[in-house]
Amino acid sequence: MIVAKFGGTSVQDADAIGRVIDIIGDKRARQPIVIVSALGGATNVLLEIAHKAAGGELLIALHMIEQLRDRHLREANTLLQGSSEREEIAAEVSASFDELAHLAEAFRTLGYLTPRSLDTVAAVGELLSAQIVAAAFRHRGLPGVCIDARDVMRTNDFFTRAEPDTDEIDRAAREFILPVIERGSIAIMGGFVGSAPGRVTTTLGRGGSDYSASLVGAAVAAEAIEIWTDVDGMLTADPRIVPKAQLIERIRFDEAAELASFGAKVLHPSTIAPAVQRGIPVYVFNSRNPSGRGTMIAFEAPRMAVRAIAGKRNTTVVKLRSARMLLAPGFLRRVFEVFETHRTSVDVVATSEVSISVTVDDPSNLDAVVADLMEFGDVAVERQRGIVAIVGAGIADGSRAIADAIAAIGAVPIHMASLSATGINFTLVIDDEQVVPAMQRLHRTFFESAA
């Protein structure tokens, strides 16, 4: 069994859904379970409809509902031309949007939204895309069976960010998904959507379809999970900065998590943790380029000194110098408490015996942080800093990577450096305007030199 998840752009219209069917048609022997997002952008529109209605702009909301209805009907009609199911699916799509219009009127009257009502609205996108995609499979002669995500994806009632109940999901997957697979059919379920006790509709949070795929994959002990998106996979650097960035064919989970913290947007590793921790490999593939090799993310992968180069601009450095730090147990805790109190998260940290330097991404509460830190000693704030990181699980394995990285950076002033004992990355804080050229030089050194 494999779980194949298709994101919004991979199901954005009839052509894209046609590619999904081609891709899955070739994998039938592997017993695929298909998880789909809403048609690209639909979730944003649905949430906007709710906000407009509650904000008093009912006519705009109703107009948006009609446009979204038309879009779903258009794509469904294109996919289901000549299908005996065409009328039935169109009627179901329309009924959902009629209901949405009633909801919009209710929001208008109430004048406010609750997280619970937002989930009811947001879920419409995936509930419909799963039905449309399943019918399109059947019309193309493949036995697609739509599964209602609310039967399987059992959660608590933390609306808009519901947490999965994995025991219940394991049980429900056996009850609702496995029989479909066992009789040779293809199970198709919306991602993102779940239900709390009482079958109240919930969602797993924005981008939650990857999470759904991972939870279902873990529940059925899938041999692999495939995340189909609109990029070829994870790359050795951001291609907007490094045009020669290359596809990473294999990456460790911890390395992928590190890259995500630098804004690599392919997927958020925390969403695939349930699968990866059970030893199920996760692949990222491009639905527009299905013959590409993709990226495999696994808990363990061969240790490499350097897997990717990452960078971040516009960070702020806070430096504290304090003689009282000398031999004072609990000093670091008290310093970090200041950041916690003012809800400022710290990124890179470097310490010496009498000083501590940290970077923060979000300086909104910095004045309050600085005021409190002054009680410990002298504080300096440096803006216009940036971070480059060389990411690789084997970075500290005695290779030449560190020396090569420093050499590649050249004569640029380094304001902070950090190498963790677990060796997942080597991070350097430099001037903001040096981030782009430094990333380009680092990439050249580690990935573009003739081996």
Ligand code: ASP
């Ligand atoms: N459709 C949902 C969103 O846009 C979930 C997903 O696509 O993963 O957030």
Ligand code: MG
């Ligand atoms: Mg997504």
